[in-house]
Every structure is written in structure tokens, then in C-alpha cells.
Amino acid sequence: xxxxxxxxxxxxxxxxxxxxxxxxxxxxxxxxxxxxxxxxxxxxxxxxxxxxxxxxxxxxxxxxxxxxxxxxxxxxxxxxxxxxxxxxxxxxxxxxxxxxxxxxxxxxxxxxxxxxxxxxxxxxxxxxxxxxxxxxxxxxxxxxxxxxxxxxxxxxxxxxxxxxx
Numbered sequence: 214x215x216x217x218x219x220x221x222x223x224x225x226x227x228x229x230x231x232x233x234x235x236x237x238x239x240x241x242x243x244x245x246x247x248x249x250x251x252x253x254x255x256x257x258x259x260x261x262x263x264x265x266x267x268x269x270x271x272x273x274x275x276x277x278x279x280x281x282x283x284x285x286x287x288x289x290x291x292x293x294x295x296x297x298x299x300x301x302x303x304x305x306x307x308x309x310x311x312x313x314x315x316x317x318x319x320x321x322x323x324x325x326x327x328x329x330x331x332x333x334x335x336x337x338x339x340x341x342x343x344x345x346x347x348x349x350x351x352x353x354x355x356x357x358x359x360x361x362x363x364x365x366x367x368x369x370x371x372x373x374x375x376x377x378x
Contacts, residue, residue: 217260247303266295270302272350329373
């Protein structure tokens with residue numbers, strides 16, 4: 214387990230993060246360039262070694278209800294990998310929905326909210342919202358597309374097929 218000082222030293226190497234001391238000797242790190250409402254990357258790093266990193270936009274991490282991963286037992290390599298992924302996910306901007314012909318939307322509405330599955334029984338949900346096609350892994354946004362064709366192509370490339378009802 215890394216010490217509090219080691220975790221701070223690692224986080225201090227990220228020039229895009231702003232250190233903010235909070236109560237009880239704890240420290241937060243903010244990413245002000247975030248393209249999302251969430252700005253905190255590292256939360257409540259504590260002198261006892263505990264702390265959290267935001268992974269609410271990532272797949273493959275066990276998070277709490279606010280999207281944070283406990284980093285108490287992470288190695289330096291694991292912490293850096295998580296920090297890199299967190300910052301990258303917060304840097305991605307999902308473009309605003311373009312104005313499209315509403316008749317086209319009605320033609321494909323039957324394919325909205327469809328479930329897709331791969332050979333490992335992982336599931337993704339394809340949803341039409343505000344004229345964009347979103348692919349979700351549970352509650353986490355995986356990708357966004359302007360057309361259903363792009364979304365289906367992505368899902369197929371990732372090894373997913375429509376789930377049978």
C-alpha cells in the first residue's frame with residue numbers, strides 16, 4: 214500500500230490537476246478542464262492512506278454510488294492507470310445533438326432501447342435520446358453516435374449482437 218505522501222507525490226505529477234486541501238487533513242484534486250459536471254478526480258485522500266478516484270465514466274471498475282473507486286490498496290502503476298483513465302474520460306466531450314428530420318427518427322424508434330450481448334454475456338444498451346444514439350454499459354456511457362448505422366457498426370466491431378427477446 215502506498216503511503217499518503219506517496220499518493221500525493223504521484224498526484225502532484227499531474228499538472229492538469231489542482232490540489233485543494235480540505236478538512237481533517239484530507240486533500241482533493243480537481244480537473245478544471247473537465248467536459249462534464251464532475252470536476253473532482255481524487256477525493257478525500259487521507260493521512261491514513263485512504264482515498265478515492267473518480268471512475269464513474271469508466272468500465273471495469275467497482276465504484277460507489279457517486280462513481281468513485283477506493284484506492285487504499287492500489288500500487289503506483291494501478292493508481293497511475295486509473296488516474297490516466299479518469300482524466301481521459303473527463304476530457305471527452307459529447308457533442309450537442311444536431312437537428313434532424315423527425316420522420317427519420319420514427320422509422321428507427323423500434324430499435325431504440327435495445328439490448329446487445331457478446332460471447333462473454335456482457336451487455337450494452339443502445340438508446341435513442343435527443344437525436345443521438347447512446348451506448349451504455351449499465352449506467353455508464355460508453356459511446357455516442359449521430360446515426361444508428363454508426364452505433365451498430367461499433368457494437369458489431371466490439372463483438373456484440375442484438376439480444377434475443
